[in-house]
Amino acid sequence: MKYETPLFFHVMRYAVQADRDVIDMVSGNPDWEPPEALREGLHEYADLESDQFQYPPSDGLLELREEIAARRGVDREQVIVTNGAGEANYLAMARALERDLGSEVLLTDPVYPYYPGKTTMLGGTQRFVETAEDGQLEPAAVREAASEETACIVVNTPNNPTGAVYPEETMAELVAIAEECDAILVSDEVYDHYDLSGEFASALATESDHRIVTNAFSKSLAITGFRVGYAIFPPELVENAKSRHMLVNVAGSRPAQYAVAHALFETGPEYYEANRELLAERVDTFTDALDAAGAEYTRPDGAFYVMARFDGYPGTLENVERLIDEAGVAGMPGEAFGSSREAWLRFALVTPRVEEAAQRLAAYFE
Ligand SMILES: Cc1ncc(COP(=O)(O)O)c(C=O)c1O
Numbered sequence: 001m002k003y004e005t006p007l008f009f010h011v012m013r014y015a016v017q018a019d020r021d022v023i024d025m026v027s028g029n030p031d032w033e034p035p036e037a038l039r040e041g042l043h044e045y046a047d048l049e050s051d052q053f054q055y056p057p058s059d060g061l062l063e064l065r066e067e068i069a070a071r072r073g074v075d076r077e078q079v080i081v082t083n084g085a086g087e088a089n090y091l092a093m094a095r096a097l098e099r100d101l102g103s104e105v106l107l108t109d110p111v112y113p114y115y116p117g118k119t120t121m122l123g124g125t126q127r128f129v130e131t132a133e134d135g136q137l138e139p140a141a142v143r144e145a146a147s148e149e150t151a152c153i154v155v156n157t158p159n160n161p162t163g164a165v166y167p168e169e170t171m172a173e174l175v176a177i178a179e180e181c182d183a184i185l186v187s188d189e190v191y192d193h194y195d196l197s198g199e200f201a202s203a204l205a206t207e208s209d210h211r212i213v214t215n216a217f218s219k220s221l222a223i224t225g226f227r228v229g230y231a232i233f234p235p236e237l238v239e240n241a242k243s244r245h246m247l248v249n250v251a252g253s254r255p256a257q258y259a260v261a262h263a264l265f266e267t268g269p270e271y272y273e274a275n276r277e278l279l280a281e282r283v284d285t286f287t288d289a290l291d292a293a294g295a296e297y298t299r300p301d302g303a304f305y306v307m308a309r310f311d312g313y314p315g316t317l318e319n320v321e322r323l324i325d326e327a328g329v330a331g332m333p334g335e336a337f338g339s340s341r342e343a344w345l346r347f348a349l350v351t352p353r354v355e356e357a358a359q360r361l362a363a364y365f366e
Contacts, residue, residue: 001193003121006113007317007336014321015330018327023357024345026330028160028304030222030280034263035271038221041262051246053312056254058246060230064261068230071264072204072213078238080231080245081252084224088214088231089154090118091241095212095233096152096184097124098240103169106145106153110279110337112188115154124151130340135162135298139173143180150183158191158200161307161337161346163300175203178210184237185211190229192218193272196280197301209234209344217260219304220272226256279304282349291359293365307334307344310365329357 006013008026015022045052059065060081069076082088093115105119108129109324113286116126131137139154142153147299155174166174171187175236178185187203193214203211216229233241283300290297290308306332313319322346334344351357 001120004113006012006117006119008113009253011317011320011330018324020325021328022324023329023351023353023360025349025351025354025357027331028219029224029350030219030275030304030349031352032222032275035267036104037044037266038223038259038263040266041259042255045258052168053254055096055251056257058150058249058251059242060252060253061261063256064257064264065230067264068232070208072202072232074204074232075235078232078235080238080242081217081257082229082234082245083229083249083252084218084227084229085115085214085216085228087245087249088216088229089115089186089188090122091213091244092184092186092214092233093118093123093124093152093154093233094244095237095241096186097122099210101149101182102149102151104149104151104181105149106142106154108338109340110135110334112156112160115335121187128338131162135159135164137164137166137170137174139170139177143177145317145353146181146183146205148181150181152292153178154184154186154188156188156190158195158300158302160191160303161332161341163303163305163306163307165195165197167199168203168205171201171203172206174212175206175208177209183210186214187211188214188217189304190214190219194276194279194285194304195302195314197275198325200302204232207269209236212237217263220265221260221267223260227253228256228259228260230255232322279349282354286347286349286354286358289355289362293358293362295361296366299310304348304350306347306349307341308343308347308361309344310361313339313365314343318346323364327360329360329364
């Protein structure tokens with residue numbers, strides 16, 4: 001079997017090797033600071049007795065699982081601390097497929113490319129449902145595509161790459177569809193702290209044995225390198241997922257979990273608020289400059305990304321490489337996210353140089 005590896009790292013490498021200054025708008029790595037308490041937690045950990053450097057419980061440090069469970073209103077036995085949202089999504093999709101109630105995975109188009117890659121790796125088949133122009137997902141379209149072959153429906157809100165935030169009715173409908181066809185809704189909510197619309201609704205709000213919620217601290221605490229995420233399973237699905245997590249990883253990283261737990265205990269809502277404000281300012285700055293350049297774009301309701309379309313310049317990998325070499329701006333090709341946004345480019349607002357980037361784009365496409 002040949003696995004599909006997402007293009008992100010290829011584009012990042014190309015940008016780094018370019019023979020000029022390039023503004024990196026490829027990665028989803030926040031350029032803002034983690035909370036102060038995160039660093040404190042790490043320092044504190046370094047001075048603990050060495051028995052604290054040994055295996056943590058496989059499903060995660062107890063105080064971290066308890067804190068996650070309390071925040072999300074679930075039983076701590078439903079929580080598995082994972083190696084980022086990446087592993088959480090893998091465990092969730094694997095758990096849905098191993099029920100042997102269908103092998104189809106319903107995905108949106110555009111899609112976060114790791115989901116189709118994981119589907120292939122897990123022996124499933126992809127079926128795509130196109131989102132509306134504004135990135136919203138029509139439950140009726142999902143219902144039409146769903147069948148008894150559907151093992152799971154994977155959605156992401158706030159969305160990468162479209163910036164859409166699905167309203168509560170959509171989330172409730174998606175859970176209902178999963179129930180109707182005895183499938184599992186996997187809701188990846190890794191950008192939940194970057195909801196700029198106030199409309200974010202977690203799938204957890206709809207009580208059901210047919211949904212798994214995945215998340216991570218990668219984005220919310222600006223620590224994509226720490227690799228601490230989690231999945232919340234219905235009680236009857238959690239045990240196999242814990243075993244898979246244990247067989248693959250033994251356990252997660254203890255210092256990272258310790259520091260995250262400390263950060264959660266000590267960080268108030270103003271930290272998250274400040275990051276949202278920063279992001280909202282960058283959305284304004286970038287889209288104003290795109291307006292001036294006459295480009296078409298999506299204004300995100302959440303997450304880190306703006307999609308833009310420039311006349312006669314489709315979002316192919318070749319064009320992205322040309323943009324790096326000739327304009328000094330690195331984005332992602334729309335074609336990396338499925339077929340519906342092939343004409344588009346995706347730019348991540350995780351650099352203080354968003355205005356300069358937009359000016360470079362405007363000058364290039366003039
Ligand atoms: C939608 C989505 N899910 C999951 C991830 C991966 O999260 P993590 O770094 O916690 O594995 C990303 C990272 O960009 C993402 O955009």
